[in-house]
Amino acid sequence: MTHSEQLDRTFAALADPTRRAILTRLASGEASVNDLAKPFSISQPAISKHLKVLERAGLISRGRDAQRRPRRIEAKPLADANSWLERYRQFWEGSFQRLDDLLDELKIREKKTKKHGRAKRARGEQR
Amino acid sequence: MTHSEQLDRTFAALADPTRRAILTRLASGEASVNDLAKPFSISQPAISKHLKVLERAGLISRGRDAQRRPRRIEAKPLADANSWLERYRQFWEGSFQRLDDLLDELKIREKKTKKHGRAKRARGEQR
Numbered sequence: 001m002t003h004s005e006q007l008d009r010t011f012a013a014l015a016d017p018t019r020r021a022i023l024t025r026l027a028s029g030e031a032s033v034n035d036l037a038k039p040f041s042i043s044q045p046a047i048s049k050h051l052k053v054l055e056r057a058g059l060i061s062r063g064r065d066a067q068r069r070p071r072r073i074e075a076k077p078l079a080d081a082n083s084w085l086e087r088y089r090q091f092w093e094g095s096f097q098r099l100d101d102l103l104d105e106l107k108i109r110e111k112k113t114k115k116h117g118r119a120k121r122a123r124g125e126q127r
Numbered sequence: 128m129t130h131s132e133q134l135d136r137t138f139a140a141l142a143d144p145t146r147r148a149i150l151t152r153l154a155s156g157e158a159s160v161n162d163l164a165k166p167f168s169i170s171q172p173a174i175s176k177h178l179k180v181l182e183r184a185g186l187i188s189r190g191r192d193a194q195r196r197p198r199r200i201e202a203k204p205l206a207d208a209n210s211w212l213e214r215y216r217q218f219w220e221g222s223f224q225r226l227d228d229l230l231d232e233l234k235i236r237e238k239k240t241k242k243h244g245r246a247k248r249a250r251g252e253q254r
Contacts, residue, residue, distance in 0.1 A: 004144045004147075007141075007142075007144075007147065008142050008143065008144065009142075010142075011138045011139070011141040011142035012138070012139065012142035014134075014138040014211075015134075015135050015136075015137075015138035015139035015142060016135065017131045017134075017135065020131075020134065020211070023215070024214075027214070027215065027218065073215070073218055075215055075218035075219035075221070076219060078212055078215045078218065078219060079219035081212055082209065082212040082213065082215075082216070082219075084141075084147070085205055085208055085209040085212065086209065087151075087154070088150070088154065088200070088202055088205045088209075089209070091154070091200055091202035091205065092202035092203060092205060092206035092209075094202070
């Protein structure tokens with residue numbers, strides 16, 4: 001599997017709320033399919049399907065216990081997806097910075113307007 | 128759109144190599160549909176379809192120039208996807224750390240084995 005195909009699978013696997021919730025659950029420790037199915041109001045076969053998608057993307061693996069086959073999180077593909085997104089950090093930091101600058105500017109303007117208003121009133125001018 | 132639905136759309140939009148390449152191109156500046164179609168060996172309608180997916184996910188927007196309708200990158204959803212992944216940082220940093228520890232351990236063992244071998248030979252013992 002190429003790096004690009006791995007990213008395809010990782011992002012596709014993450015594009016579902018149940019699969020993201022399964023990863024969140026596994027973040028607190030490995031769990032069997034039964035454990036994972038409990039908090040969801042969907043059938044166990046449906047959970048198994050989601051687990052298969054996560055497994056094929058390499059986001060989870062199976063533990064050694066032959067009976068429980070507990071699933072655990074595998075972080076490497078998440079790290080790679082994170083690295084891909086990090087390349088765009090300058091854009092969101094840039095745009096938040098622009099938003100911050102705009103807010104600062106608006107605050108300064110507001111202060112000036114208030115001051116101006118008080119000065120006008122102090123001179124007895126109409127508002 | 129809820130935060131979860133936004134993540135669904137963002138991750139789904141990123142799960143395609145052409146759409147990721149379009150974002151990479153837009154990272155160096157806004158571009159028209161024609162500009163964006165050029166480097167790809169796919170039809171302009173196919174590019175337009177990909178642009179629609181990116182647009183619906185809020186990852187790109189259209190500039191003001193009515194004729195060119197240049198597309199530009201919108202970083203907020205990328206920042207949110209990055210934040211979601213960041214929660215798992217401890218896992219990949221942890222697993223890389225475990226790998227580092229393992230490599231260190233192997234190096235120490237290798238050194239000990241070599242030392243042991245030399246000591247044996249110095250005493251005239253068989254290897």
